[in-house]
Amino acid sequence: MTGVLEKEGVTLEELKEKMAEFARERDWDQFHSPRNLLLALVGEVGELSEIFQWKGEVPRGLPDWKDEEKQHLGEELSDVLLYLVRLSDICGVDLGKAALRKLKINAIKYPVKLCKGSSKKHTHMNVDKNNFNGDSGSAAATKGMTSDSKSSSDADV
Incomplete structure (x- = not known):
């Protein structure tokens, strides 16, 4: 090099x-x-x-x-x-873009108000599958993502 x-x-x-x-x-x-x-x-x-x-x-x-x-x-x-x-x-x-996308996905899978201070995996949280953030316009709802959605990698940050 x-x-x-x-x-x-x-x-x-x-x-x-x-x-x-x-x-x-x-x-x-x-x-x-x-x-x-x-x-x-x-x-x-x-x-x-x-x-x-x-x-x-x-x-x-x-x-x-x-x-x-x-x-x-x-x-x-x-x-x-x-x-x-x-x-x-x-x-x-593109690892940088993939990492940023994964952070967005994890933000949806782990909304602050439901997971703050908890180490539970998203599949063990009590989440309304159609409304992650408690509002009808959440990114998850508009993109069709649910708590059961999996990205190409299920690794969480």
């Missing part, structure tokens, strides 16, 4: 381009099938999980962790992100 990102922030588009360049320079496109990338992503999620294994609950900010542990965590989180960005690119999915 020619050059390192000098600025502090980075967009998903920039990561996508950097990953494509990285793979192209190494002639790895031939190996980057959706299946192979997904399996690599799952492997990296496993490595990320190992970092937390046996630690029990940990407080936000990881105040008791050593700098080396936090750096390792950052590397594994990055591996997961990079494979996810590459997989979305290879599959032709």
